Amino acid sequence: MRDLSLHLLDLAENAIRAEATLVHVLVEESPSSNRLKLAIIDNGKGMSPEFLASVKSPFSTTRTTRKVGLGIPLMKATAERSGGNLTIDSTLGKGTTIITELEYNHIDRPPLGRVEDTIVSLMSFHHGIDIHFTYRYDAKVFEFHTEEIKAIYTDLDYYPTEVLAWVKTYLLENMEEQKSQIPNQA
Amino acid sequence: MKVSEMLAGAELIQVAGESGNGNEIKGAYIGDLLSLVMSRALEGNLWITIQAHENIVAVASLVEVSAIVVAEGIRVEAGTIEKANELDIPIFESIAPAFELAKTMIGLGIQ
Numbered sequence: 001m002r003d004l005s006l007h008l009l010d011l012a013e014n015a016i017r018a019e020a021t022l023v024h025v026l027v028e029e030s031p032s033s034n035r036l037k038l039a040i041i042d043n044g045k046g047m048s049p050e051f052l053a054s055v056k057s058p059f060s061t062t063r064t065t066r067k068v069g070l071g072i073p074l075m076k077a078t079a080e081r082s083g084g085n086l087t088i089d090s091t092l093g094k095g096t097t098i099i100t101e102l103e104y105n106h107i108d109r110p111p112l113g114r115v116e117d118t119i120v121s122l123m124s125f126h127h128g129i130d131i132h133f134t135y136r137y138d139a140k141v142f143e144f145h146t147e148e149i150k151a152i153y154t155d156l157d158y159y160p161t162e163v164l165a166w167v168k169t170y171l172l173e174n175m176e177e178q179k180s181q182i183p184n185q186a
Numbered sequence: 187m188k189v190s191e192m193l194a195g196a197e198l199i200q201v202a203g204e205s206g207n208g209n210e211i212k213g214a215y216i217g218d219l220l221s222l223v224m225s226r227a228l229e230g231n232l233w234i235t236i237q238a239h240e241n242i243v244a245v246a247s248l249v250e251v252s253a254i255v256v257a258e259g260i261r262v263e264a265g266t267i268e269k270a271n272e273l274d275i276p277i278f279e280s281i282a283p284a285f286e287l288a289k290t291m292i293g294l295g296i297q
Binding site: 003 | 219220221224239241244245260
């Protein structure tokens, strides 16, 4: 995959297939500590230890029995190639947390890509699922919850196109803003 | 062979670094894992890759490759173009896969 936002989309789709009603997408850029952390946290049905072992292996099952794609093995390979790792914590009936840590300045680390597109894609295909998005750049944090948008359009079971376009711009502007702020002078 | 001569014989679209078109091409290297390219590509090589983010310019500058060809119809990002123009590194786009590009370059006499 060409950039990390596509990996995130893939893992978030897994979470939705696992019957999650809430998917939390977390992106933490920490250039100051040379870390990039990505997380997908869902409240879906979770995975048994046996199933967890199978999703980590790219060769575990055929497509007919494989309930998830190659998202996890691919993300794991990307993380390890970038001086990082991928950890999964999953409880049956509770949900799954997938955390990917990468070395921020590693030459083989793929670019983050368009995270705003990831969030908007999830929204446009899964109106019924709530998405929480946390973006951190060093000490600056920005939060976005789809419930805020739904509260405005209570009579619709979809997001109008112009709303999705607005969300995309809104996310992009806020992410840029976190990056551009000069740290407070002590 | 100069980059400009190579360009005349291949179907490429130049997106950056015209100021480096006088660079002499000495052999070629194909690779997408930047750390490996850094350690294996040689000065003057024409570098064929599918990576298009700005790190390719950093690697090209470090190794001193003569030019970069981005294969498979992948579009080069704006930030990459900007950096390449600053550092006079020619970058070309091609719809051809790396193997086809290699055959073309061999046909032009690049060894």
